[in-house]
Amino acid sequence: MVVFSFNSTYESTLADGRQAAPNSAMQAEAEYLHSLEDELQIEIERLSEHLPKIELSDTTGIARIQLSSHHDRNKVDPFERSRNRMSMLNSIIENWNAVQSKLADESISLDESYVARQRRINLESYRDHDSNVRYMSARSKNMWRRISDVVVEEREHTLAKKMKDDEAQIRRKLRENADKERLKMERQEKLREEQERISKNDLEMERLQKELLQLKQQEKERLAKEAEDKERLERERQAAAELAEEKRQLELKLRAEHERHQQLQLEQERRETERKEQEAEQKTQHIEQAQRDAQERATADRLEQERLQVEKAMLERQKEETRLKERLLHEQQLKQDRERLKEQAEYEQEQAAKPVQRPLSTTVASGVVLDEAKAEYDYYHQIILVLKSDVNAVVAADKQLKSYCSTAKRKIRPKLGQLTNSTQQILRVLDDLSRVLLEAQNTSEICYVWLLNFLCKSVVQQAETETTVSPQSAYPLGTLAMFITSKHPLLRELIMARIIKKCPYIIGYWCPIDTEQGRKRMGYRRIDEKWEDDAMYSERMAGIASVWGVMTQIGFSLKSGTRHPYPISHSWTFATRTLNIPTEALTNTHFTVVAAWWDLTSRRFLTAYGRVGERILETMSDSWTQSVSSKRYPAAARLRILGEQWKKTGVTGMERPVEP
Template sequence: MRFNYEELCNIDSPEWHDEDEYTVIGGDDEHVPQLRLPRHVKRDTVPSDSIGVLDSGLAELMNELDLGSKIPGPSRLKPGIWRKRTKSLSKSESKPFNPTPARHSYEPEMFLNLRESLAKSILMKLETLERDNAERVQEVKNEKERIRMEQQRIEEEQKRKAEEQARIRREEAEKLRQRAEMERKQQLEEQKRKEAERKRLEEERRKQEAAEKELKAQEEAKKVFGLTNFSKVEDFFKHYKHRIKAIKSEIVEPVKKDTSLKSILSKHKRKINPKFGQLTNSEQHLATIFSELSSLVDETKANQLGYQWILNFIAKALVSQAETEVRVKPESALPLGKLALNLLARYPELLDFLMARFVKKCPLVIGFTCNINSEEGRYKMGWKRAQNDTWEEETSYDERMGGITTLFSVITRLPLPLEIISSQAHPLPIVHSWQMLARIANTHTDLLTNTHFVVLGSWWDAAAAQFVQAYGNQARKLMSLLTNDLTNAVAERKYVGAARLRILSEDYETSGTLKSFPEMNA
């Protein structure tokens, strides 16, 4: 087979385009020649004597081409691949290069191996290039990812610092706000304290003025009448007795006739009545009961008749509680009295009903006294009939009068709640205690009974300490008149109540202090 380099490189020849006959080696790179090698030798066209024979000139040219140097990469075709054949030829033929084609022996497998080597080298280089390119791309991606992560880290760090600074600013602002709020609260508390102190001083001043006014009134009364004007006291008594009758005819009876209203009020009555017996020595519990009672009373305001009926029922319940519980446990009058005072402050109409009940059950609270030698006299003074239609025992009567007086006295000496002390007057101020004591002190000795001294002793336990605070030296004079002059006036009667009253006075003179009921817990 014969062919030269120009034939191998002549890619434009039409006969080279048959891909079944030739293999293309090389690419489009201008530095790498593109070679086409025959796939097989056509035995019918190639003379038998030319098989395996390579023209010496072509062999020399192919050796000088150094095709391996034209292939990029580390795998290059080693020079001399053609020289091995030509060297042997040159030794046997010592004549110079003859351009005339010569016949040499040639093995077709060498070109096949050359083709495979070139193909493998190129493929290896392409794989190397692709791998290097992939590594470079991966490096670029890694670098971009690193830059992105670094940028993200920087942004997060900046965001964290910004959030931290914002948090610090918020905390500082919150501290400033809390400090300002605390200062504001302290200012408000200081203002409230000053206001409460001012109101307390104002109340004390008002009480002092009221006491002085009462003293002047008493002195004027003594000048005009010599003693208490009992005719006026009796007018008060009659007024409240008539009020009791009016309540029955104008409120109680109409409600009985209105079955619908009666049913509603009966339900309220069943809810209200137990509340008075649930009182304890706790201020918080007292506030709860007061709130519950207020809600029940407010529900009846839409109906004026029902509203008055409920207030009358509450007045009866308060006095009844004094008759039953306070008579055996005097200190229980404190929570009961506070509840009564709160109700009086919230519902001013209650005072008329409560005073009517107080006077009906114990007229001594207004200083009224009459002879009890007759049934009418006993009825007026609040005596009760027993089941066998006889009068109740004197001891039972005295205990009931003492319980009612204790509640009345506690209400007079209790201050109004701070939130309303400046907006309204006390419904039953301590001047009522002064009136009761002064009228009993001026009562004719023929009308005095043990009950009068029991009532005075109950008042002493409930309100003496606050009475002295309100009236000072004048109070001490009146108390001395009651415990000394009045008890001496009936000394021969051996009243137990009078003896106890003297003991209370002696304890006060000895110790210099007046005992009072223990204050309620928070």
């Protein structure tokens, strides 16, 4: 320690002074020095009290470290905390040793300068001892006291300042170390928190992934379940639809059966209802008429003038209708006379020549046949022109007649589409059409003729479309046409005019088709400003010929007393005229029309004409088709096959399907 070093140096200095001074002076001085030494020793002991203070200060710093918060100690690893404490203690001890060494050096230097000064003072006191011993003793005493006070004050001031600076430096270092420790702990705490956050995030991500997998699995199971439910519902729906369809079919059958049993009763009820409605309507009209008469008295003059004008117009219309009717009757009479002459000529020709071979006639005969066919074509063409000018034009000019005809024709068109091979259905349609025509006849003769013409056009149109697809549909259509013609004689000329305009082959008429006029006369149709092709044209001609052939073979019972409007003799005329057409004028359409006529009319033709009819059919299927073998017409080949089947089986033509 510094204290022990200072005392030993001081004692050696005193020993040197005692040896140099005389005995008396030295004795006095020794007493003074001993007293001073006691004072110095007291001062040294007082100064040495700073050492415990410094140690206490270090101990307090160590205790502060030891007494740091439990929260801070828990943040640092125990081994790391021990290493930090040892490092801080070693640093404090090293700093204390350095301070003590420096203080010791400074004390030694002070002691040496003090001893040197005191030695000089002692020497000077020794020289002047004899002269002024008392004075020197008091002066020396005061001087030593002042020197001692200065030294003590200086040493106390230096030691206090040094220890204060050291303590401040130590505290600063301790604070820096504490701050570093705190920052380090804060960084470690932040790192730990970041690791915990990352760990929590990882755990949360893992949990979310597990939940996502669970949701995907649940969604997959839900979709599978929905698909299964949808498939099950679809199967159930299909089963229900099948059951509903079976139920509907059964209901339709039951309904049809019920309707078939109650149709007559419903028809009677309908007629009774119509009669009652007419009576009620008449009564209502009488009442309304009485009311109108009461209201129209003020305008009687004006209504009278309008009535006179209407009567005048009606008289003119009746005159026009009478003239048209007389003209049609006259033309019909001429036609009947011409047919009687032709039938007589055919009978004479049949009696004169038994075999009917190809060619049937000479060039002169072919010319006669062509002239007859042309005259008949012109006759029916003239009827078409009269209808356009005297009927259609009149109806188009009168709004009231036009409105009535438009309403009535909507009742006619759907009926033709309701035809079947059922006799009851044909009669039902016949009654409906006859009712419409009779109503029109009672309303206006012009409207009656206009509706007859519209019915003829509808029949031909139905033959062009439906019969082409299904030849057997010609039976109900031809039957209906002849039945309604038997009730309305004027219909005979009109329907034949419409059929011959579309298909002149049925009267044996032909003309060159290398001009537009020739194609129009032979019934060609324009589609998109172009003539239709031969295949479509031949199909239309076959459909019309099928219906026309059925019309010639319809039979009426003898009890009905109805004369056939268009008998089977017209089929004979068709066959003979067609066979007499020049070979170079024959086309595939001629054979198509004959084959269609063969399918539906040949059986009735053989029944009517017997052996002569057989010779006609043999000529058609053999020599007539052979005459155009070089042209390889498909219809000619088909007609030849029909003839071979007839010869092989003995049966020709289609059998008519009959439904109840």
